[in-house]
Amino acid sequence: MNGSRTFRLVFVFLLFALVMPAVLASQEAFPQGTTPGTTRMNPDRDAGRIPFIDLQIRDPESSNEVAFSVQLLLLLTLLSLAPSILILTTSFLRISIVLDFVKRALSLQQVPPTQVLNGIALFLTLFIMWPTFSLVYDNAYRPLANGELTVSQAYTEAEGAIRMFMYRQMSRDTSAIATFMTIAKLDKPRTLADVPTRVLVPAYILHELTVAFKIGILLYIPFIVIDMVVASILMSMGMIMLPPVQISMPFKLILFVLVDGWGLLTQQLFNSFM
Secondary structure: OOHHHHHHHHHHHHHHHHHHHHHHHHOOOOOOOOOOOOOOOOOOOOOOOOOOOOOOOOOOOHHHHHHHHHHHHHHHHHHOHHHHHHHHHOEEEEEEHHHHHHHHOOOOHHHHHHHHHHHHHHHHHHHHHHHHHHHHHHHHHHHHHHOOOOHHHHHHHHHHHHHHHHHOOOOOOOHHHHHHHHHOOOOOOOHHHHHOHHHHHHHHHHHHHHHHHHHHHHHHHHHHHHHHHHHHHHHOOOHHHHHHHHHHHHHHHHHHHHHHHHHHHHHHHHHHHH
């Protein structure tokens, strides 16, 4: 204790000896008789001005201003709903559900993360939907940017491309369309043009959920067999307290890697949209 106290006193003394000469030198740098200075702002100096923002609500001067306001409101609404539209009217819905089924079938909790699976589903969606997006760009966006089409005409062109993609996926099984046409109390459609968009979109969502769950069942079958075999072996050996999932997970991963699971899954997903 005495040694520690002596060390502290010596340290304080050395610090005082080093700091005091600098303080005395700084005081001697000022001339004698000086007083503490003050800092004053020059009132005549032109400081940076902050702009004044004024929001006024007035009556429209013409019908064009009313139409523009409504179009702007609809555009903002469309932009806020863009993520939902991207998920529900493209191939993203089926791909994301199938990838989540794969993760659960392999008994993986954190690998790969959900954000990674969503990123994979997004880029696979861009790859699959690229021809449709190209049609939207060539037939709707570019003519609209060049002033060749109005906003309503461009929307009709873009809607037609998306509708064709959704209907192409349901061309082999139109039961979902028939279900929603019956619920809406509409006549049986003869062509795609007879199916309104308010019926086509929920029918497409129902169809994609059905297809994704069918693929998920097929993915689960081999992994369920592995779980059952491992559980039977553990019970026969008397290892009841050992979780079968922890033992079967390495065998699932080995099987998935040996058969090139990611390649087969990606190829089958692409073929399901062709």
